[in-house]
Amino acid sequence: MNKTELIxxxxxxxxxxxxxxxxxxxxTEDTKFIDDLKINxxxxxxxxxxxxxxxxxxxxxxxxxxxxxVKGAMDIITDxxxxx
Amino acid sequence: MIGNDIVDLQFARKESNWQRPxxxxxxxxxxxxxxxxxxxxxxxxxxxLWSGKESVYKIIARLEKRRFFAPKKIKHDFRPIRxxxxxxxxxxxxxxxxxxxKPCAFAKKMTASQxxxxxxxxxxxxxxxxxxxxxxxxxxxxxxxxxNNNNQSPITNHFHIKKNNYQTxxxxxxxxxxxxxxxxxxxxxxxxxxxxxxxxxxxxxxxxEKQSVMISMSHHGHYGAYAIMMDDK
Numbered sequence: 001m002n003k004t005e006l007i008x009x010x011x012x013x014x015x016x017x018x019x020x021x022x023x024x025x026x027x028t029e030d031t032k033f034i035d036d037l038k039i040n041x042x043x044x045x046x047x048x049x050x051x052x053x054x055x056x057x058x059x060x061x062x063x064x065x066x067x068x069x070v071k072g073a074m075d076i077i078t079d080x081x082x083x084x
Numbered sequence: 085m086i087g088n089d090i091v092d093l094q095f096a097r098k099e100s101n102w103q104r105p106x107x108x109x110x111x112x113x114x115x116x117x118x119x120x121x122x123x124x125x126x127x128x129x130x131x132x133l134w135s136g137k138e139s140v141y142k143i144i145a146r147l148e149k150r151r152f153f154a155p156k157k158i159k160h161d162f163r164p165i166r167x168x169x170x171x172x173x174x175x176x177x178x179x180x181x182x183x184x185x186k187p188c189a190f191a192k193k194m195t196a197s198q199x200x201x202x203x204x205x206x207x208x209x210x211x212x213x214x215x216x217x218x219x220x221x222x223x224x225x226x227x228x229x230x231x232n233n234n235n236q237s238p239i240t241n242h243f244h245i246k247k248n249n250y251q252t253x254x255x256x257x258x259x260x261x262x263x264x265x266x267x268x269x270x271x272x273x274x275x276x277x278x279x280x281x282x283x284x285x286x287x288x289x290x291x292x293e294k295q296s297v298m299i300s301m302s303h304h305g306h307y308g309a310y311a312i313m314m315d316d317k
Contacts (some may be wrong), residue, residue, distance in 0.1 A: 019250040034151075035284055038250045040304065041138060042100045042151055045110050052106075064110070065152045 006074055013050045017043040027040070029071040047073070055081060086238045087229040087280050088300045088311040089141030094223065095248065095305025102130045111137070115162055131225050132203060133160060136216045137227035140207045143214065147231075149283050161206040161213075190306045224307045229233040239264065242309035253303035261299060261310040262288070268314070 001009075011027060019023045023031065033039045033047065041053035048064055051057070051073065057080035059067070066072040102108065108117055108130070116133050123129035137158045144158070145151055206230070207214040218227040219242075226242040241264065245256045256279050265288060266273035277289045278299070288295040298313040 040099060042096065042134060043151075045107055045155075046100065046104075048110060049104065049106055061110075061154060061156055065154045067153050068151055 003074075006077065007070065009054065010051075010070060010073055011075075013054060014039065014047055017047060027070060029069070029074065031070045033068055033070075044068075051077060057081065085143045085146060085231045086300055086311045086313045087146075087271060088240060088309055089135045089138035089142070089227050090242055090302045090304050090307045091225045091309045092223070092248075092305025093128070093131060095227065096131055097127070099305075102127070113156055116160050119160070119162060128220060128225070131230065132218055132220060132227075135218060135225050135227040136160060136205050136207055136229070138302075139216055139227045139300075140214045143229055143231050144209055144212075145283065146285055147212075148280040151284065158207055158209045159168060161208050161299050163206075174224075185232050192212040226307075226309050228229050228311050236313055236315075238311045238313050239268065240309065240311040242307060245303065245308050248305050253308055257301050257303050257308040257310060260308065261301060261312065264310075265297065265299075268312070276286050 006029070007029075011024075014033065014037065015024070017037075017039045019040075020036065023036045023038075027037075031037060033044060034041060039047070044067060048059055048067055051067075052059055055077055057077065059076060059080065063076050063079075067076065086175050100107075108120065112120065112133060119128055120129045120133065134155075137155050137160075140158050141155075201220055203218045203220055205216045205218075207216060213233060214231050216227050216229045218225055224242070225236050226240075228238055228240055230238065241260065243256070243260055245253050247253075262273055262276045262278065265271070266276055271290050275291050278301075279289055280286050286299055286301060288297050288299060296315050300311045302309045
């Protein structure tokens with residue numbers, strides 16, 4: 001899976017939780033889930049679970065700490081898929 | 085230092101499914117899950133503990149000047165409160181708590197007949213010990229967290245917000261806070277603004293001057309809340 005495909009599947013996952021449509025349209029790797037997309041912090045858990053389901057991976061608590069940005073999520077996914 | 089968090093229970097019901105597999109395991113420690121599973125009202129227990137973690141996280145983000153997502157590292161301590169553990173008891177919280185409310189130490193006491201109550205907890209993170217105080221009603225939960233209260237009283241309030249879109253929530257919460265701050269300090273409300281720093285921590289400005297007050301804001305669904313600590317270190 002290349003970078004663009006990865007961002008696209010991430011976008012699909014986070015779309016139901018966003019509260020800032022403009023920031024979502026302009027999403028980059030640096031986009032922050034809470035600060036930019038105004039996602040409720042409780043929904044971060046849903047994003048973690050959705051990512052686990054979609055990519056069939058397990059995200060440990062330590063890795064989850066960085067699930068605050070698009071890049072943070074991409075790094076974790078790439079890392080976990082590579083390790084499979 | 086203070087932090088605060090509000091949960092709109094009806095909104096949470098719609099936006100979050102805490103019963104989904106692995107949801108509780110990602111957020112709560114084994115002890116916390118036990119607390120939830122043995123509570124009379126499991127849903128309220130989930131959001132009560134979540135709200136405690138969130139309000140404490142806001143203090144930690146200030147202390148460590150970093151953002152992270154590690155809800156299990158902020159743990160509720162369910163041991164009975166003892167003097168040798170020095171959990172700071174939130175004193176004199178200036179809160180809009182209706183008269184006649186009885187504080188209860190642990191939320192297991194909740195029953196359907198108790199429409200409103202106050203729950204206090206002790207939370208741990210690294211070497212820090214926090215105390216939280218939550219006002220729980222059948223529609224919302226508002227939690228104030230404190231670290232080293234220095235005998236200072238936080239000033240706090242929560243309120244209903246008509247529209248639950250982000251912009252309205254955000255503006256209403258700012259307006260309520262600044263109106264109260266203006267009343268306390270006798271400063272002109274229209275000269276006051278709230279600006280976030282590089283760590284997303286909010287500060288009050290009078291004209292261009294940063295005020296020494298510490299504030300915390302929260303909104304969720306149809307509810308907003310804030311806490312103010314004057315001259316906080």
